[in-house]
Amino acid sequence: MATKLHIPHAPFRPGDKPDFSNIKLPKAGELRRPPTRIHANETRDLSFSMIRVLDGDHRAVGEWDPHLDAETLRQGLRHMLLNRVFDDRMYKMQRQGKISFYMRATGEEAVAVAQCMALRPGDMLFPSYRQQGLLIVRGIRLVDMMCQCLSNSRDNLQGRQLPVLYSFKDVNFFTLSGNLGTQFPQAVGWAMAAEYKGTSDVAVSWIGEGSSAEADFHYGLTFASVYRAPVVLNVVNNQWAISTYQNVAGGDQNPFAARAIGYGIPGLRVDGNDFLAVFAATSWAAERARQGAGPTLIELYTYRAAPHSTSDDPGRYRPLDEWQYWPLGDPIDRLKKHMIARGEWSEEQHAELEKELTDHVLASWKEAESYGTLNEGPWPPVSAMFEDVYKDVPPHLIKQKRELLE
Amino acid sequence: MNMVQALNSAMDVMLERDPNVVVFGEDVGYFGGVFRCTEGLQKKYGEHRVFDTPIAEGGIVATAIGMGANGLRPVVEIQFADYIYPAFDQIVSELARLRYRSGGQYWSPITIRSPCGGGIRGGQTHSQSPEAIFAHVCGLKTVMPSTPFDAKGLLIAAIEADDPIIFLEPKRLYNGPFEGDPKQPAVGWNTHPAGEVPDGHYTIPIGKANTVRTGSDLTILAYGTMVHVAGAAAQQTGVNAEIIDIRTIAPLDVDTIAASVCRTGRCVIVHEATRFGGYGGELSAIVQEECFWNLEAPILRVCGWDTPYPHAQEWDYFPGPQRVAKAIRQVMGC
Numbered sequence: 223m224a225t226k227l228h229i230p231h232a233p234f235r236p237g238d239k240p241d242f243s244n245i246k247l248p249k250a251g252e253l254r255r256p257p258t259r260i261h262a263n264e265t266r267d268l269s270f271s272m273i274r275v276l277d278g279d280h281r282a283v284g285e286w287d288p289h290l291d292a293e294t295l296r297q298g299l300r301h302m303l304l305n306r307v308f309d310d311r312m313y314k315m316q317r318q319g320k321i322s323f324y325m326r327a328t329g330e331e332a333v334a335v336a337q338c339m340a341l342r343p344g345d346m347l348f349p350s351y352r353q354q355g356l357l358i359v360r361g362i363r364l365v366d367m368m369c370q371c372l373s374n375s376r377d378n379l380q381g382r383q384l385p386v387l388y389s390f391k392d393v394n395f396f397t398l399s400g401n402l403g404t405q406f407p408q409a410v411g412w413a414m415a416a417e418y419k420g421t422s423d424v425a426v427s428w429i430g431e432g433s434s435a436e437a438d439f440h441y442g443l444t445f446a447s448v449y450r451a452p453v454v455l456n457v458v459n460n461q462w463a464i465s466t467y468q469n470v471a472g473g474d475q476n477p478f479a480a481r482a483i484g485y486g487i488p489g490l491r492v493d494g495n496d497f498l499a500v501f502a503a504t505s506w507a508a509e510r511a512r513q514g515a516g517p518t519l520i521e522l523y524t525y526r527a528a529p530h531s532t533s534d535d536p537g538r539y540r541p542l543d544e545w546q547y548w549p550l551g552d553p554i555d556r557l558k559k560h561m562i563a564r565g566e567w568s569e570e571q572h573a574e575l576e577k578e579l580t581d582h583v584l585a586s587w588k589e590a591e592s593y594g595t596l597n598e599g600p601w602p603p604v605s606a607m608f609e610d611v612y613k614d615v616p617p618h619l620i621k622q623k624r625e626l627l628e
Numbered sequence: 629m630n631m632v633q634a635l636n637s638a639m640d641v642m643l644e645r646d647p648n649v650v651v652f653g654e655d656v657g658y659f660g661g662v663f664r665c666t667e668g669l670q671k672k673y674g675e676h677r678v679f680d681t682p683i684a685e686g687g688i689v690a691t692a693i694g695m696g697a698n699g700l701r702p703v704v705e706i707q708f709a710d711y712i713y714p715a716f717d718q719i720v721s722e723l724a725r726l727r728y729r730s731g732g733q734y735w736s737p738i739t740i741r742s743p744c745g746g747g748i749r750g751g752q753t754h755s756q757s758p759e760a761i762f763a764h765v766c767g768l769k770t771v772m773p774s775t776p777f778d779a780k781g782l783l784i785a786a787i788e789a790d791d792p793i794i795f796l797e798p799k800r801l802y803n804g805p806f807e808g809d810p811k812q813p814a815v816g817w818n819t820h821p822a823g824e825v826p827d828g829h830y831t832i833p834i835g836k837a838n839t840v841r842t843g844s845d846l847t848i849l850a851y852g853t854m855v856h857v858a859g860a861a862a863q864q865t866g867v868n869a870e871i872i873d874i875r876t877i878a879p880l881d882v883d884t885i886a887a888s889v890c891r892t893g894r895c896v897i898v899h900e901a902t903r904f905g906g907y908g909g910e911l912s913a914i915v916q917e918e919c920f921w922n923l924e925a926p927i928l929r930v931c932g933w934d935t936p937y938p939h940a941q942e943w944d945y946f947p948g949p950q951r952v953a954k955a956i957r958q959v960m961g962c
Binding site for chain 1: 650676681682684686687690691692693694695696697698699700714717718721722726727728729730731732733734735766767769789790791835879880882883
């Protein structure tokens with residue numbers, strides 16, 4: 223059938239040999255780091271090209287090098303590795319039927335970890351799923367995250383939410399929604415209120431490149447632009463939205479970061495697997511917001527190495543080894559090599575750290591499991607089902623609760 | 629005061645009392661709203677507290693949610709209830725569920741004001757009554773006043789509430805009570821007792837119905853514009869009807885309704901919205917559950933037809949006093 227409609231295709235499907243040589247990557251250190259009070263139109267190069275700091279020899283180069291000290295790097299590596307070990311454990315536990323569902327962040331750990339480390343504790347996080355690294359950086363105990371996933375007697379959400387849809391107000395982590403994209407304009411509203419109240423706190427939100435097609439993306443950018451809200455808006459472009467490639471969200475036309483310019487917002491496109499670049503870009507955007515200069519849109523260019531979720535089977539829509547061909551590598555491996563090149567780390571230390579974190583995750587799991595599992599309990603009380611629908615339980619819910627419990 | 633002035637006064641009182649109250653929406657700032665409900669408020673409280681927004685209902689509600697989670701108490705206007713649908717995901721999946729899904733950590737005390745209902749020659753995109761859609765969503769409270777006095781008291785209660793409130797304003801009642809006959813000359817609120825509105829702060833509790841006319845022969849359940857239409861219909865038939873203004877669509881004041889119908893034994897339900905799957909069905913089911921052994925006749929519903937709200941045929945669509953009177957006679961067997 224002759225048609226002028228363009229139906230986008232994923233570059234590689236099962237059976238194909240991936241070849242990403244068409245992805246144009248600028249050299250690390252090539253792009254300038256402009257002052258933060260910059261007009262959107264002056265960020266064309268930064269939104270169409272890619273901010274990269276780590277070069278092929280694992281050195282940090284160029285104006286975007288955040289010059290982090292060794293201790294910060296060790297922290298970053300530790301957080302990312304813990305994220306991965308934790309995810310792998312939870313994935314296995316789902317496979318054993320201990321939890322109903324899980325989502326790993328494998329391959330994109332630098333996004334949450336480096337970004338969160340570049341922020342202040344008072345900055346408010348409006349995450350999407352796959353940003354468990356934020357909670358790790360902010361010091362939430364693994365046991366508490368596991369108890370949420372187990373929906374057990376210690377679940378801080380009383381068994382109401384699917385695993386990974388966390389909420390931790392103590393560390394300014396907003397309640398996660400299963401409806402995609404909704405958090406983006408909410409973050410803008412939070413930031414407007416922060417400005418109204420005269421605080422210097424910044425709101426930060428994440429959306430997937432797939433969900434950037436939702437109206438909420440447009441709402442978020444429009445309101446952020448109109449009111450110049452102190453907000454950092456991030457598109458995590460991990461190439462895949464379940465089975466559809468980023469071009470189904472329009473990513474083969476112009477980069478997602480470049481959309482910012484049309485809204486009058488600076489756009490930064492960042493190598494999302496480069497811990498230092500992610501840290502630097504986030505610091506720039508947060509500083510800009512704190513100065514009252516307005517919002518920034520950051521595209522974090524990465525790759526979803528894990529299946530979308532434990533309910534997904536990527537072997538049906540992409541080559542299972544595609545990640546091995548991904549030109550931007552593995553964020554953990556790249557930071558490790560950089561630290562080794564700087565003489566701040568070694569393979570032995572790395573192996574030791576991995577062992578320590580594996581033991582920590584296992585011990586945490588044992589403790590979490592002792593508080594109950596979804597299948598065997600103990601669970602939060604049934605009566606909790608009727609609470610928090612409203613501030614006070616209204617008469618009809620009191621009646622329904624009685625009906626259930628009698 | 630008319631209802632517009634009463635609503636304005638409620639927001640004025642709350643802006644004055646609570647610095648966390650902010651008011652925003654399409655055209656509400658400089659212009660004061662297309663129905664003038666926010667007139668003068670930007671001038672009085674400044675453009676950081678009362679402001680215009682982009683035409684993006686989903687964005688208005690979403691940003692309000694974020695503000696509410698950060699300690700503010702937003703009062704937003706959706707220019708017509710017919711335009712609320714782009715915000716539906718933010719209202720249903722987010723606003724109504726924040727407290728529950730976060731284990732009580734987060735909530736957003738938002739009031740969403742929106743003019744609803746017909747009778748103003750607005751056609752289908754300026755006349756709808758979507759209350760049943762919101763009544764169906766747990767986590768929301770839905771309110772609809774029928775007089776200026778109630779409008780002010782309920783709006784203040786809504787703004788002060790820590791639950792999200794859908795506040796539907798029957799726009800045909802903005803300037804005066806309306807008994808359903810467009811051929812009658814329009815009357816203002818100045819001659820109606822509920823047009824007497826105090827200047828200061830008072831509240832009307834959310835969750836409480838109001839018996840506006842006592843009677844012993846049958847109970848008419850109505851809200852919004854239909855309270856006045858029901859009154860005219862009762863007058864016309866000469867039946868000694870009790871009229872209950874539901875006022876809070878959800879959560880419903882079952883006790884007031886059940887006590888009345890158990891006493892009268894007869895019930896007619898009136899609303900402007902379409903009939904099938906409508907709010908009247910829920911009222912009817914509750915009355916049947918609570919009052920079955922006291923019922924003397926089937927419960928009847930008088931509603932908008934199950935069509936989109938028409939333009940030229942408005943007065944054939946609108947459940948006016950003749951149709952309500954017919955239902956009353958049918959239930960009374962006369």
